[in-house]
Amino acid sequence: MSARQPLAPWQQRIHDHAADALDAGRLGHGLLFCGPAQLGKRAVAERLAERVLCLQRSAGEGPCGRCRSCHLLAQRHQRDPVETRPDGQLAHPLGHSGHPDLVLVGHVLNEKGRPPKMRSEIVIEQVRNLSEKLALTTQYGGAQVVIIDPADAVNHAACNALLKTLEEPVPGRYLWLVSGNPARLPATIRSRCQRLEFRLPPREESLQWLQAQGHDSGDALEALEAAHGHPGQADAWLRNEGMGLRRQVGTDLDAIAQGTRTPLETAQRWTADEHAALRLRHAADLAVARAAERLTDPARTRSLAAWFDQANRTCELLRTTVRADLAVLELLMAWRSGAARSEARSRPDGAG
Template identity: 60%
Template sequence: MTEFSPWQQRAYDHAVAALDGGRMGHGLLICGPAGLGKRAVAERLALHVLSGGNAAHAQRAAALMAAGTHPDLQVVSFGLTKDGSKLRTEIVIDQIRDLSQKLALTPQYGTAQVALIDPADAVNRSACNALLKTLEEPAPGRYLWLLSAQPARLPATIRSRCQRLEFRLPPRAEALEWLQGQGHSAAAAQEALDAARGHPGLADQWLREDGLALRKQIASDLDKLARGQLGVVETAQKWANDELADARLRHAADLVLARASDAGLTDTARLTKLAAWFDAANRTRDLLRTTVRGDLAVAELLLLWTRQMGEPRPTRAARG
């Protein structure tokens, strides 16, 4: 069984104490920044519930869960489109109705059933209405856990019917110690953690996947675009036409968010432009999951960057 990070262990211990003490209801919203291990904690909690604290049952439940065949654990995420050609970009009402029907059945092992919806903020509006009904009419021994990095996207009616298990960024010293425990040098851990603004999961991912180099390249591209030293179309094609497209836009949005923080209240015009572009970058990330041509969507985004952040070109008199 994979060892938890300190922040995962704290969240797990807190949830188990609430479960065992009868202080946790059927609806739970597990939320916090992406990359902190919410899903792993939810699955370990499910194992705790489904095994009933029995070591023998836990071994069997763990094997079934690993194979994805435990009959009393339902996981709802992005399903295939009707033609089976690709994954959907949202969780639809048929999936929630199917989940509700399964939760109405008698558990096959023990007395409990657990359902995980991940990411819960991808549940579309009509599916949210069906989900609300399931939350409002729980059967005994049924647990419905919603995982989300963006809980504000969920309707207030859903959030209000769930208890919260919230993941937060750990203290810097703890994050650095954990990163070094993953095999990273102290210097690399510090650089990556600073770039990730204290997020150890992102820092670890970037160190393993050469993400820091990609991040520096994106920062350089943004600066060169603003100075007119790179072409929008060529840069958009470079950013959009491989498997790193989403990572590039994520880095770009994060870099711009950091610049907005640096601008603060001293340059409100720049702050407004950066905030608008940050929102546009995240919308473009969503578009990349659709049938829209990625290079065209990214080109539009980069064109907006050059218009908003581009340096004014000198006049002929200034050149002379």
């Protein structure tokens, strides 16, 4: 890759384990890279693809860095027309990897839309195209790797086509699925893949890595705690104003509870850009934090727990065709009602 970044320590451990298994012939053609989003599953998959596709690699060694395949892979990010979706995922058209034997399948533009928009699903035409490509002779006479990311976006019809491909492996062809929500994949797909599990690394390792990315130690600690120990999420929030967004969400919730800001105005603002889902995630997390502070008020604690569940359901609704502003408005009105009931309970008898 053009400005090749070293793998994070937890990524390197998984890479090395998988590389040893690949070299020993212990990994089949279907792999499922799974675990929380933003832990580097895609990065590890691509690094393993470099190893598999190298044409002159010595046994037990990494990619040679000199062959035609290695040169193409090193240059791919300079010419790959990569688009970034609002959730931070990379969107590649089928086959745009810069290497003829590395096929990337992800969200693509729906050209029929007016204006064209990114599809929310990976559709059957994409899976059929990759199946046809896997049936062809490789360009360089070596292996071929297909990476599907995010695999949990493959729709039902496409999953059936994908299952057929998994059930009929071709020697030297690898089909790798990357998923932050593997439970959304059919059990028949999961059962035909060997899993590479990504888990949150130790706290100190995460902090050291965040500081190595150039973040202030205090900011890194704050973001890591907000992200519940997830270093990739913390890094993204520190780079993309996610922590500022979190503070603003807290301010908005307080203002609604105090009656100085309306749920309607806030709902419209929260859903006016691509950060609506992230705002709801921050709001749900802040509700949990407030509940922990209200242990002496069991009724309010139960109310906050119920609101946390409602916030998560609302976040899921945003993936559908529901009007986002109305869904968030209902959530924020529930927040205001809960705050009002808590305030009423806290008044002395007769006050009001």
